[in-house]
Amino acid sequence: MLKDEKIINAIKEGRNQEIVHSLYKTVLPDVKRFIQKNGGNNEQAEDMFQEAIVTLIMNVKAGRFKEGNSIAAYMKAIVRNKWYDLFKAKLKEEEAVQQIYENEKIKEQKISEEQIKTVQKLLDSLDKQCQKLLRFSVFEGHSYAQVAELTQMASEAVVKTSMYRCRKKLKTKAQSIPGLLKRLEF
Numbered sequence: 001m002l003k004d005e006k007i008i009n010a011i012k013e014g015r016n017q018e019i020v021h022s023l024y025k026t027v028l029p030d031v032k033r034f035i036q037k038n039g040g041n042n043e044q045a046e047d048m049f050q051e052a053i054v055t056l057i058m059n060v061k062a063g064r065f066k067e068g069n070s071i072a073a074y075m076k077a078i079v080r081n082k083w084y085d086l087f088k089a090k091l092k093e094e095e096a097v098q099q100i101y102e103n104e105k106i107k108e109q110k111i112s113e114e115q116i117k118t119v120q121k122l123l124d125s126l127d128k129q130c131q132k133l134l135r136f137s138v139f140e141g142h143s144y145a146q147v148a149e150l151t152q153m154a155s156e157a158v159v160k161t162s163m164y165r166c167r168k169k170l171k172t173k174a175q176s177i178p179g180l181l182k183r184l185e186f
Helices: 004-012 016-026 028-037 042-061 071-124 128-139 144-151 156-176 180-184
Strands: none
Touching (some): 004 042, 071 156
C-alpha cells in the first residue's frame, strides 16, 4: 500500500501503473459497496472506479488536487458524484419518456373522441333503418343472417342489398363534407 504522498509523486512522474494496483486494493472495495448499496452492480462499480482514477490522475497533473487531502476520500467523492449524476440523468430520461408517452396517449384519446363524434354525426344523418343495419353488422359484428333475423327482414339477400344502399348513402354524405375523410384517418 502506497501512501498518498507517494501516489501523488508517482502520478506527477508518469508512473501511473504503480498507483493503480495500490488503489485497486484500498479504494475499490469501498466503491463496490457504495455502488451496490445504491442499486448498481460490480461492473458499474469498476467502471466508476476507473473513471475516478482517470479523474484523479488528470486533476493531480493539472494541479487541481490539493496535497494533504486523502486520495481514498477524494476518489470516493468522485465516484459518489458521478453515480448521482448518472442516476439523475437516468431519472430525467425516464421522466421525459413518460411525458412523451402521456402526451401521445392524450393525443390518441383526443383523436379517437373526435373521430367517434364525427362518425356518430354521419350515422345520425342516415334514416333509422340504415342506422340499425350498420349498427348490427359493422359495430356489433353480426352476420347478414343474424341481421335479417334481428330486423325481421325477409332474407340475407335483402339485408345485403339494403346494406349496400346504406353504405353508399354514408359514403356520399362523407364525401360531401370537406376534410371529413382526413379527420377519420388513423
